[in-house]
Amino acid sequence: MRRVTYARAIREAHAQLLAQDPRVFLIGQGVRNPWYAGTSLQDLDKEFGRERVIDSPVSENATTGAAIGAAITGMRPIVFHPRMDFMLLAADPIMNQAANWSYLFAGQVSVPVVIRAVINRGGEQGAQHSQAVQALFAHVPGLKVVMPATPYDAKGLLVAAVRDGNPVLYIDDRWLYESEGEVPESLYEVPIGSAAVRRSGRDVTLVATSYMASEATKAVDVLAQRGVDVELIDLRSIKPWDRNLVYSSVGKTGRLVIADAAWVSGGIAAEIAASVAGDIFHALKAPIARVCLPDAPAPTSAVLEQAYYVGADEMLSAVEKVLL
Amino acid sequence: MSIEQSLWRMMVLIRAVEDRIGELVAAGEIKTPCHLSIGQEAIPAGVCAALQPDDSLWGGHRSHGHYLAKGGDLRAMMAEIFGKATGCARGRGGSMHLVDPAQGIFGTVPLVAATIPLAVGAALSAKLRGTGQVAVAFFGDGAADEGHFHESLNLAALYRLPVLFVCENNLYSTHLAMKERRVKDNIVESAGLHGLPGERVDGNDVMAVLGAAQQAVQRARAGEGPTLLECRTYRWRGHVGPAADLEVGEDRRRELDEWLQRDPIARCRARLRAEGLSSERFESLEAAVRDEVEAAVSFARQSPAPDDSELLHHVYVSRRGV
Numbered sequence: 001m002r003r004v005t006y007a008r009a010i011r012e013a014h015a016q017l018l019a020q021d022p023r024v025f026l027i028g029q030g031v032r033n034p035w036y037a038g039t040s041l042q043d044l045d046k047e048f049g050r051e052r053v054i055d056s057p058v059s060e061n062a063t064t065g066a067a068i069g070a071a072i073t074g075m076r077p078i079v080f081h082p083r084m085d086f087m088l089l090a091a092d093p094i095m096n097q098a099a100n101w102s103y104l105f106a107g108q109v110s111v112p113v114v115i116r117a118v119i120n121r122g123g124e125q126g127a128q129h130s131q132a133v134q135a136l137f138a139h140v141p142g143l144k145v146v147m148p149a150t151p152y153d154a155k156g157l158l159v160a161a162v163r164d165g166n167p168v169l170y171i172d173d174r175w176l177y178e179s180e181g182e183v184p185e186s187l188y189e190v191p192i193g194s195a196a197v198r199r200s201g202r203d204v205t206l207v208a209t210s211y212m213a214s215e216a217t218k219a220v221d222v223l224a225q226r227g228v229d230v231e232l233i234d235l236r237s238i239k240p241w242d243r244n245l246v247y248s249s250v251g252k253t254g255r256l257v258i259a260d261a262a263w264v265s266g267g268i269a270a271e272i273a274a275s276v277a278g279d280i281f282h283a284l285k286a287p288i289a290r291v292c293l294p295d296a297p298a299p300t301s302a303v304l305e306q307a308y309y310v311g312a313d314e315m316l317s318a319v320e321k322v323l324l
Numbered sequence: 325m326s327i328e329q330s331l332w333r334m335m336v337l338i339r340a341v342e343d344r345i346g347e348l349v350a351a352g353e354i355k356t357p358c359h360l361s362i363g364q365e366a367i368p369a370g371v372c373a374a375l376q377p378d379d380s381l382w383g384g385h386r387s388h389g390h391y392l393a394k395g396g397d398l399r400a401m402m403a404e405i406f407g408k409a410t411g412c413a414r415g416r417g418g419s420m421h422l423v424d425p426a427q428g429i430f431g432t433v434p435l436v437a438a439t440i441p442l443a444v445g446a447a448l449s450a451k452l453r454g455t456g457q458v459a460v461a462f463f464g465d466g467a468a469d470e471g472h473f474h475e476s477l478n479l480a481a482l483y484r485l486p487v488l489f490v491c492e493n494n495l496y497s498t499h500l501a502m503k504e505r506r507v508k509d510n511i512v513e514s515a516g517l518h519g520l521p522g523e524r525v526d527g528n529d530v531m532a533v534l535g536a537a538q539q540a541v542q543r544a545r546a547g548e549g550p551t552l553l554e555c556r557t558y559r560w561r562g563h564v565g566p567a568a569d570l571e572v573g574e575d576r577r578r579e580l581d582e583w584l585q586r587d588p589i590a591r592c593r594a595r596l597r598a599e600g601l602s603s604e605r606f607e608s609l610e611a612a613v614r615d616e617v618e619a620a621v622s623f624a625r626q627s628p629a630p631d632d633s634e635l636l637h638h639v640y641v642s643r644r645g646v
């Protein structure tokens with residue numbers, strides 16, 4: 001099958017959705033600018049016109065709110081936030097409005113909007129161009145949150161998100177943009193709420209989100225050489241998350257490591273750990289380990305960044321710890 | 325019935341409903357917070373008379389009048405305020421969350437200014453779909469202190485969207501008077517700053533409101549973009565509930581006395597009277613309104629409460645057409 005990059009897969013999903021469905025439009029800061037979006041939205045304005053590919057003022061609140069109002073009245077908008085940090089200026093429309101309206105109005109109003117946020121850490125960008133606050137949004141009833149780690153999922157989850165009918169936060173990671181993988185040319189969906197087993201194993205379950213699922217493949221290869229047979233699960237959706245798959249894997253291995261490149265306190269790893277401990281405690285042979293960011297804002301200096309961010313090395317140590 | 329007569333009737337209905345709600349709150353029968361618009365009825369009546377049924381309306385916490393004037397069902401609103409299963413939001417919303425999509429009332433919510441960008445989105449949607457629909461955002465003067473307001477005015481002007489921003493300036497943001505929140509009493513000037521027309525309207529003159537709204541709607545439908553209407557009015561009661569809260573601002577008693585002289589219903593009635601409408605006709609219309617309100621209260625009282633098995637329904641919608 002054809003191989004394309006993660007960024008091009010996102011672009012292809014947008015292009016095919018815009019071509020197929022006149023209700024779909026795109027709005028946000030920097031949609032025409034590769035500095036914001038890489039190649040993930042390249043030339044969509046030329047292909048579909050600036051009426052439907054709207055490069056907006058830096059008005060996160062109004063653009064997100066407008067997308068929500070358009071969704072309520074029959075459109076299928078995609079809002080683009082080039083940094084997840086910036087999306088926090090739209091917390092009211094996302095958390096108070098989009099998330100609430102279906103419940104509040106007993107299903108008479110729905111909000112089929114996709115809100116896309118890019119995590120773009122590192123590169124000495126500091127604390128406010130790097131945050132990964134997915135757990136904040138996963139906390140809120142009424143929202144769904146997806147985090148693709150492969151080009152295949154990047155395309156399929158965007159399609160599923162646009163067609164879902166509920167507000168979906170689609171979170172992609174700039175560190176994955178150049179990674180390549182097999183992507184069908186057709187318009188297909190990856191179901192929201194379904195995780196993927198990237199490698200079957202017997203000894204330890206490693207559940208990873210987004211960029212950490214990509215890092216995990218390196219850790220798993222090293223561990224295999226050391227004779228440790230890891231089952232790697234790419235979570236793909238963090239709200240809802242695939243409880244059945246995680247529980248059945250932990251039922252088999254009895255050991256669990258969770259890797260999520262976000263702050264450790266109150267994060268998605270904490271949610272999974274609490275669920276596993278609460279629901280299938282008897283299956284566990286060892287304490288659960290988490291590989292997350294320390295509870296501090298991101299530093300700027302490259303030396304401090306090196307110490308701050310986690311990856312394959314930390315996963316290796318965590319897996320070895322739960323095997324002791 | 326002439327247009328002015330029907331506007332008078334709508335204002336009388338809104339006031340009768342809210343007077344009754346106030347009594348029921350005072351009696352403890354209604355528990356949900358109710359923000360009354362008594363004294364401000366000309367604005368919803370006048371603006372909504374300029375709209376078509378499929379134009380959309382977006383409101384706030386003080387939206388009983390908006391809902392009724394746009395064609396919302398009184399019985400469903402009353403039942404909602406009573407927290408009943410027959411309510412317009414099935415008892416999930418209460419007074420601050422009114423909805424009737426069939427009448428273009430997509431929702432009212434109390435987060436100040438929150439529905440202003442949503443109305444801009446409805447206008448964007450109408451423009452992209454080429455439907456000719458107009459969206460109206462109703463909000464108070466407190467909302468003009470929010471960033472939502474300024475971002476939304478700019479966006480709507482930039483894209484020439486068919487939206488009316490209707491600021492019901494009752495001079496108070498909850499308890500805080502205008503002069504404690506702004507150096508200048510100049511909300512209407514926000515329009516000029518963002519490049520759209522703005523007009524200050526006597527919000528207690530229903531025909532003036534109607535005229536301004538008709539002009540704004542006409543501009544919007546002609547593709548000429550948004551308008552800001554700052555409708556000057558006064559809240560006779562306190563921020564929430566039936567009490568007047570006169571102790572809140574030192575000048576409020578004097579202010580209220582002045583504004584009572586500008587009662588939008590009395591002014592409209594005087595004009596109709598001068599045009600020859602008989603006292604008997606007023607009385608029969610008022611009696612019919614009272615009956616309508618009592619019927620809604622009875623309906624709400626007799627309606628069943630929501631079933632608690634529905635607690636977790638509608639957090640998400642099930643998948644809708646692809």
